[in-house]
Amino acid sequence: MKPVPFNKLYLTGKEKKYIAEAIDSGSVSGNGAFTKKCHDFFQKKYGLKKCFLTSSCTDALEMAALLLNIKQGDEVIMPSFTFVSTANAFVLRGAKIIFADSKTAEPNIDENEVEKLVTKKTRAIVPVHYAGVACNMDKLIAIAKRNNISIVEDAAQSVNSFYKNSKNKMLPLGGIGDLGTFSFHDTKNITSGEGGLLAVNNQQHVEKAEIIWEKGTNRAAFLRGEINNYEWIETGSSFLPSDITAAFLLAQLEELKAVQSKRKKNWDLYHQYLSPLADKGYFRLPYIPDYAVHNSTIFYIVCRNKRDRTELMTHLKKNGIQAVSHYQALHKSRYYRKQDKIILPNAEKFTDCLLRLPLFPELKKNEIELIERSIFTFFN
Ligand SMILES: *Cc1c(COP(=O)(O)O)cnc(C)c1O
Secondary structure (H helix, E strand, C coil): CEECCCCCCCCCCCCCHHHHHHHCCCCCCCCCHHHHHHHHHHHHHHCEEEEECCCHHHHHHHHHHHHHHCCCCCEEEEEEEHHHHHCCCCHHCCEEEEECCCCCCCCCCHHHHHHCCCCEEEEEEEEEEEECCCHHHHHHHHHHHHHHHHHECCCCCCCEEEEECCCEEEEECCCCCCCEEEECCCCCCCCCCCEEEEEEECCCHHHHHHHHHHHHHHHHHCCCCCCCCECCCCCCCCCCCHHHHEEEEEEEECCCCHHHHHHHHHHHHHHHHHHHHCCCCHHHHHHHCCCCEEECCCCEEEEEHHHHHHHHHHHHCCCCCCCCCCCCHHCCCCCCCCCCCCCCHHHHHHHHHHHEEEECCCCCCCHHHHHHHHHHHHCC
């Protein structure tokens, strides 16, 4: 059998054409024609108030921290089972990160633990929608409102995922909190190699976001002809990508529907093929709450223990199948454990036992069958 990689870049065929158009236009710096088209795509399709392309989701998170004016001594609550950038963005501003545990059934933040962690210093909660599966946003929003704190959704993995709120309304992930951040890294559903987006959903932050995005100046207003010259008016940075990146991204966005249907087909096949083994108790399948409509970005299983996972990973590797673990819970990282020693049993369980299987649009049905058979052989 041909080796099956964990991920394979999916190209729509329009990337080179759009990049050539960007180059031929004579200007490829940020905030150009393709950037505006990408902003429009997100604003129209998902009703997001105001979008800003960034060079990565890491950048979008750093922009969010600046935008909320996070300062030395502020506290920010987030799950420990997440990517390092979720925390780093706020640490850069001097914040103390307060880690919450995952739920028992799924890696997402346990909303029932969050309120206990709120103090007078809490400025933000950062729910991470793991595998594009929504966190319980109604509960998190209620906590944020009661305590007057902001919500920044780390929707890095969640393009085209939704949350059904308590009034049965479908809301796009990344469009629910005050701010939402997306990633277009090439492991994500839609990619520009590196890339990201900040969605500003709270009108209160729109004007300042535009300034921070343009190095702390009012250059955007200048370009619109609203003022005669631009100047430094805020703490800012360079967060905007070149229009070449945006051209690549637009080519991908226009094929979102096709990408999503291929991914969903493969995710559903895994679920179907692996259910009998999960029913025998060898491992658990992803838990999808009723309120979540996910984007098939990751297919994972949760093994019974770390040893099972290590041995299964090795077994699959011998069969040419690249399956991979995911985050090392951040509260156990070398950087964090110097300041605080805490125990978060669910985050630690997902660190040790979660295994991601190959998933990409061009993965074939017979490859998924072979992966299933290889897993079957391992457990029998
Ligand atoms: C991928 C990812 C990021 C980082 O995205 P970049 O675009 O690579 O900066 C942040 N948070 C989560 C949850 C991610 O999955």
